[in-house]
Amino acid sequence: MHVQVNTSNNVEGRDALIASVERDIRARLSRFESRLTRIEAHLGDENGPRTEGADKRCVLEARPSGLNPITVSENAGSIDQATAGALNKLASALDRTFGKLTDRKGH
Secondary structure, X not given: OXXXXXXXXXXXXXXXXXXXXXXXXXXXXXXXXXXXXXXXXEEEEOOOOOOOOOOEEEEEEXXXXXXXXXXXXXXXXXXXXXXXXXXXHHHHHHXXXXXXXXXXXXX
């Protein structure tokens, strides 16, 4: 599973943040590793230097082998919170997707 993390230019601490997000993705989605070819993360600050509300955004796109990509997003007050929320959503979506493939009745 290849993990690629992209950040917008206005995100602070890019190198450390990229390493941290990549570790979080690998840890949270390790059980799907054999079924995913790639995970892309896009991190951004919607309001730039202003700090009003849930302006940090994380978009995750998973590419399961032989299936259409699955994309989720989360907005929160910090990049860490947005990433955690998006990872929860993506894990649920992957559980549903792979569950439908393996839990077919009569097959």
